[in-house]
Amino acid sequence: MTTKAIMIQGTGSNVGKSMIVAGLARALKRRGLSVAPFKPQNMSNNAAVTADGGEIGRAQALQARAAGLLPHTDMNPVLLKPETDTGAQVIVQGKRRGTRAAGSFMRDKAGLLEAALESFHRLAAQHDIVLIEGAGSPAETNLRKGDIANMGFAEAADVPVILIGDIHRGGVIAQIVGTHTVLDAADRARIKGFAVNRFRGDLSLFDGGRDDIARWTGWPSLGVVPWFWEAWKLPAEDMMDIASHKGGACKVVVPQLERMANFDDLDPLAAEPDVTVEIVPPGRALPGDADLVLIPGSKSTIGDLTYLRAQGWDIDILAHHRRGGHVLGLCGGYQMLGQSIDDPEGVDGRPGKVAGLGLLDVHTVMAGDKRVTLSEAVTRDGNLPVSGYEIHMGRTTGADCARAWLMLEGRPEGAMSADGRVRGSYLHGLFTSDAFRAGFLGGLGHESTVGYDAGVEETLDALAAHLEQYLDIDQLLHLAEPIPFPAD
Structure with missing residues (x-):
């Protein structure tokens, strides 16, 4: 060949x-x-x-x-x-x-x-x-x-x-x-x-x-x-590509962390016509009319927690919760919601221990091997299937883990506050699961009306047709050359 x-x-x-x-x-x-x-x-x-x-x-x-x-x-x-x-x-x-x-x-x-x-x-x-x-x-x-x-x-x-x-x-x-x-x-x-x-x-x-x-x-x-x-409609890779997306009445507010990671969690929410995703840049307060504040993943959890506090977003998040709002933290965001983050060996930056936002009764220790795996889970109450992936350092334990809202490979995953309005999980990509996303939005009083994966496939087909029309793909194939493989 x-x-x-x-x-x-x-x-x-x-x-x-x-x-x-x-x-x-x-x-x-x-x-x-x-x-x-x-x-x-x-x-x-x-x-x-x-x-x-x-x-x-x-x-x-x-x-x-x-x-x-x-x-x-x-x-x-x-x-x-x-x-x-x-x-x-x-x-x-x-x-x-x-x-x-x-x-x-x-x-x-x-x-x-x-x-x-x-x-x-x-x-x-x-x-x-x-x-x-x-x-x-x-x-x-x-x-x-x-x-x-x-x-x-x-x-x-x-x-x-x-x-x-x-x-x-x-x-x-x-x-x-x-x-x-x-x-x-x-x-x-x-x-x-x-x-x-x-x-x-x-x-x-x-x-x-x-x-x-x-x-x-x-x-x-x-x-x-x-x-x-x-x-x-396609997953963005570069932080420069992520942007607020105006949709409907359900408002999801996301603080734009300095080392935000795996923000593809936002894509399925932005694809929903009834959901407005507002990404808040540094120097601006988090809006007070959010249905959900979503704290995304981070490449440097302690560093981004310091950054979050420097913007005053910790005050905004606590005020949002006092007003009856919902908060979700994913991966690094989950770790930030706890009582403390302890990094004795400096795997996340400088060694040290810092206080978290205190909205979940859990504690995180940055130790052990990095966990990188595809994962299949179900919701603990409704048995809705969830597909996603884990990619994190650290282990999180504490009383609120007893209210974990997901079951992953037979074990509880994540944590939830006693009032049910604060949740955290290490599972990225969970909103790509249509049934789960519909159930989650239903809990906020809103409706899901799209199939995310089907939408991505349709968009890729439309992109291919767009390039077929405007790019000379026949010439590109002619210019491609056989690969010289190294000698055995």
């Missing part, structure tokens, strides 16, 4: 690479091809859990779904999960390797390119075509030495590249032509074409700009892709 590959790189972060790859994966699958997504290095705190107990970027999990595959650690062999402004947890082929300062990581990437190539070739051996996604921009010439995310990987794997620019942010001609200018000759030659993403208005107005880019770079245009208005 001859497997082909092509790499989608961007002129910068957040230009729509992940969405383009997801749409291409679904489009090629609909053409009858076996296609796999691949991203050699990703940086995201919104991780997905694979069946083999590993972590990958959530964008690659969505791309796998678009391709009709289960997520696998080979699809994103190097994942960086920021813990501070200058340091990140390093995940290699799904497993935690340790925490590294940014400077240390840039100086020493020993074994990471080899791991990325190993995963890439293992994945490629099983499919007709691999769609590779870059990270950031290849024009960051200060990062070219030792690069494994963009041209460094493209060179090592010997794959062609398509460059994507984002017209929505302005200056797309300079984005693409400037990238051409700063790349060295070998990297420049590896780029076989370009496309412009997120256009609004009359496409013909950019004909001259498209032709100018082609003339200045010598690269052919694969198309100008209009804004895909349904993109908000």
Whole structure:
């Protein structure tokens, strides 16, 4: 079998690479091809859990779904999960390797390119075509030495590249032509074409700009892709992509934590027409008319609890509860709701013990191995099925755990206050289960009216059709090249 590959790189972060790859994966699958997504290095705190107990970027999990595959650690062999402004947890082929300062990581990437190539070739051996996604921009010439995310990987794997620019942010001609200018000759030659993403208005107005880019770079245009208005219905990976979504009368308020993680918990709620999800940025009080305050997961629970208090959100949450409001904490948010968080070994940051918000009678100790697993649960009272995943450090115990509202693999999971208005759980993704989400919203006096998974599938099909119309996929397939596998 001859497997082909092509790499989608961007002129910068957040230009729509992940969405383009997801749409291409679904489009090629609909053409009858076996296609796999691949991203050699990703940086995201919104991780997905694979069946083999590993972590990958959530964008690659969505791309796998678009391709009709289960997520696998080979699809994103190097994942960086920021813990501070200058340091990140390093995940290699799904497993935690340790925490590294940014400077240390840039100086020493020993074994990471080899791991990325190993995963890439293992994945490629099983499919007709691999769609590779870059990270950031290849024009960051200060990062070219030792690069494994963009041209460094493209060179090592010997794959062609398509460059994507984002017209929505302005200056797309300079984005693409400037990238051409700063790349060295070998990297420049590896780029076989370009496309412009997120256009609004009359496409013909950019004909001259498209032709100018082609003339200045010598690269052919694969198309100008209009804004895909349904993109908000797909799970977001980047914190820059999450936004408030105005819906109906049920108001879910979410404090935007500095190290917010696994915020895909919000997507099924935002998809509900009767639900308004309001993400509150720093410097603003939490609104007083919320039905539910949802404290999301965090990559640094104690650090984000300090951040939450610095915004005055602790006062707002306690006031919301006194007024009869409901509070839900997921993973790190669950830990924050307890009486205390104790981190004797500093696995979450600096060693120490801090007081929690005190809304649940539980205590968390940050110790033991990191738990990373897909999980199936049921509600304790209504026996509603719940599918999700766990990805956390720490163990939580206490009196309110006796009122756990979920049963996971035969054991109680989570905690609930005596008045039933405060709940916590380590289970991410629980709102993707339609019956559970309907029951939860019913408890708040509101109705669920959509099927979330069906909506995601419909949106992926619509995205594929959108790209079929505006992107020259036939030319892209022609530009893809056979993968040179290493000799046995």
